[in-house]
Amino acid sequence: MSFWKKLYYRQRREQLPPADLGLVRADMHSHLAAGIDDGAQTVEDALALIREMYGMGYRHFITTPHIFTGVHNNTAETIRAAAEKVHAALAAEMPDVTYSAAAEYYLDEHFEKLIEDREVMTFGKNFVLFELSFAAEQASLARAIFHMQLNGYRPVLAHPERYEYWHGNFSKYEAMADKDVLLQLNITSLSGHYGPGVRKISERLIDAGLISLLGSDCHHMGHIELMQVARSCRPLHKLLESGQLINTQLL
Numbered sequence: 001m002s003f004w005k006k007l008y009y010r011q012r013r014e015q016l017p018p019a020d021l022g023l024v025r026a027d028m029h030s031h032l033a034a035g036i037d038d039g040a041q042t043v044e045d046a047l048a049l050i051r052e053m054y055g056m057g058y059r060h061f062i063t064t065p066h067i068f069t070g071v072h073n074n075t076a077e078t079i080r081a082a083a084e085k086v087h088a089a090l091a092a093e094m095p096d097v098t099y100s101a102a103a104e105y106y107l108d109e110h111f112e113k114l115i116e117d118r119e120v121m122t123f124g125k126n127f128v129l130f131e132l133s134f135a136a137e138q139a140s141l142a143r144a145i146f147h148m149q150l151n152g153y154r155p156v157l158a159h160p161e162r163y164e165y166w167h168g169n170f171s172k173y174e175a176m177a178d179k180d181v182l183l184q185l186n187i188t189s190l191s192g193h194y195g196p197g198v199r200k201i202s203e204r205l206i207d208a209g210l211i212s213l214l215g216s217d218c219h220h221m222g223h224i225e226l227m228q229v230a231r232s233c234r235p236l237h238k239l240l241e242s243g244q245l246i247n248t249q250l251l
């Protein structure tokens with residue numbers, strides 16, 4: 001039995017009709033600029049992914065290529081140039097879609113320097129998407145949040161449910177929300193693909209009302225498949241109906 005079939009059968013008892021992602025309309029976390037990170041590698045790749053997401057209800061795309069020193073050495077310039085190519089192709093094919101670029105910043109010294117210099121790419125009203133190490137909590141986290149806010153930025157923590165070192169300490173998530181750090185859930189985390197721990201904490205974050213933004217974190221067609229699985233999960237329906245999401249305010 002294929003992986004996708006197994007996933008389907010495991011979740012069968014929870015199957016609901018696919019959620020309409022037109023309820024959020026705007027996706028604010030994806031890797032849909034061509035050839036500059038581990039997401040879409042060509043303009044055509046990006047368009048194929050956007051067509052699929054359009055079919056789920058999305059109309060607004062804020063793509064967020066990685067800026068991660070030594071791994072994805074992007075700058076605002078490399079991101080804008082790659083995004084412009086996708087934007088031009090998209091404008092011709094889907095004129096009712098908006099597409100713009102920000103970044104997903106990995107928390108490192110380079111990011112902290114950009115904060116100090118106020119050279120961070122933002123979306124919406126000064127939102128900054130940033131991610132943490134998957135291995136362990138970084139000592140610089142509190143300082144970086146403080147400096148973002150001091151410089152007028154509004155931090156958005158990418159996929160908090162995927163930092164497994166916090167799974168046993170729910171107060172870490174509450175502490176982030178208390179500091180006015182917005183928490184962004186990946187839709188794909190609800191599919192079960194990242195394991196039961198990630199799915200469970202995702203559901204707990206939804207139940208606690210701690211999720212403010214929903215993101216696809218779409219890199220490739222595999223993520224589209226996972227999103228389709230997640231669309232039929234009850235917790236996603238619950239989140240979309242909760243009134244807690246601010247995706248539509250980004251437009």
Ligand SMILES: [Fe+2]
Binds near residue numbers: 104158217
């Ligand atoms: Fe991402």
